[in-house]
Amino acid sequence: MKLTVDRLHITLDRRPILRDVRLEAEKGDIVGLVGPNGSGKSTLLRTVYRSLRPAGGVVEVGGDDVWRLSARAAARRTAAVLQDTGAVTGLSVIETVALGRTAHHGLLGRDGAEDRRAVAEAVARCGVEPFADRDYATLSGGERQRVLLARALAQRPRLLVLDELTNHLDIRARFELLDLIRSTGITTLAVLHDLDLAARLCDHLVVLHEGAVVAAGPVLEVLTPDLLADVFGVRGRTERHPDGVVRLTYAARPLADGREAEPGR
Numbered sequence: 229m230k231l232t233v234d235r236l237h238i239t240l241d242r243r244p245i246l247r248d249v250r251l252e253a254e255k256g257d258i259v260g261l262v263g264p265n266g267s268g269k270s271t272l273l274r275t276v277y278r279s280l281r282p283a284g285g286v287v288e289v290g291g292d293d294v295w296r297l298s299a300r301a302a303a304r305r306t307a308a309v310l311q312d313t314g315a316v317t318g319l320s321v322i323e324t325v326a327l328g329r330t331a332h333h334g335l336l337g338r339d340g341a342e343d344r345r346a347v348a349e350a351v352a353r354c355g356v357e358p359f360a361d362r363d364y365a366t367l368s369g370g371e372r373q374r375v376l377l378a379r380a381l382a383q384r385p386r387l388l389v390l391d392e393l394t395n396h397l398d399i400r401a402r403f404e405l406l407d408l409i410r411s412t413g414i415t416t417l418a419v420l421h422d423l424d425l426a427a428r429l430c431d432h433l434v435v436l437h438e439g440a441v442v443a444a445g446p447v448l449e450v451l452t453p454d455l456l457a458d459v460f461g462v463r464g465r466t467e468r469h470p471d472g473v474v475r476l477t478y479a480a481r482p483l484a485d486g487r488e489a490e491p492g493r
């Protein structure tokens with residue numbers, strides 16, 4: 229489903245956190261949300277998965293304002309995978325994945341054949357069968373992230389919202405998970421701190437800086453040397469390699485003073 233964010237304003241504690249934010253993700257697109265610490269990425273995600281009501285502006289999923297849908301109807305469309313807080317749940321992995329079906333349950337709240345199918349499919353797709361019966365709390369960080377993605381996929385969402393999903397993953401697991409997300413074909417909005425990973429995964433990037441969108445578009449057009457210097461304070465460049473993958477290379481040190489630093493330092 230298409231995601232549209234338009235003229236979004238958020239104020240928290242009387243401080244403007246997001247200002248006139250606009251972005252779009254077409255059906256099936258993977259859009260990366262990047263920006264320095266504190267630029268407003270998680271806050272923006274919260275408005276998209278309907279946990280924070282904006283002071284102004286709209287968030288539309290599939291053409292409907294999420295704040296005009298019931299929480300349940302919105303949850304049938306949008307699944308969020310947030311940073312694992314390490315909470316002790318006492319639930320097994322399979323029970324945790326099954327929580328993804330809650331928004332689809334009927335009045336009796338019981339699992340039906342469709343629920344069981346969705347859970348089994350998500351478990352298989354995310355490779356969590358080997359620890360399906362373990363207590364979620366006993367898993368490693370990387371294993372938990374796979375389970376949280378499985379829970380989101382069990383929801384059969386039309387929009388996936390990801391906040392630093394690859395945090396705990398080793399390099400191979402990162403690529404596997406990113407391939408998995410791409411293979412689902414679900415419209416995705418993903419916060420990624422690793423710009424190189426964002427460049428490889430995403431069709432488009434949206435750059436937030438101090439609560440405003442300062443650039444948006446195809447990766448190569450967005451991650452210019454000027455933007456990397458101005459917004460992230462690093463010297464770097466992006467190129468498309470012969471294998472078709474867009475890669476980002478940085479100089480070893482951050483810029484001391486805008487673009488005044490010596491090349492390559």
Ligand SMILES: Nc1ncnc2c1ncn2[C@@H]1O[C@H](COP(=O)(O)OP(=O)(O)OP(=O)(O)O)[C@@H](O)[C@H]1O
Nearest residue numbers: 240241243245263264265266267268269270271272
């Ligand atoms: N409940 C709140 N009350 C007041 N300020 C808040 C609240 N939540 C977030 N903020 C502030 O809003 C700003 C944006 O925070 P947010 O978590 O959205 O940034 P971020 O881009 O996700 O950062 P990071 O990359 O560090 O995770 C920060 O300055 C943060 O301190």
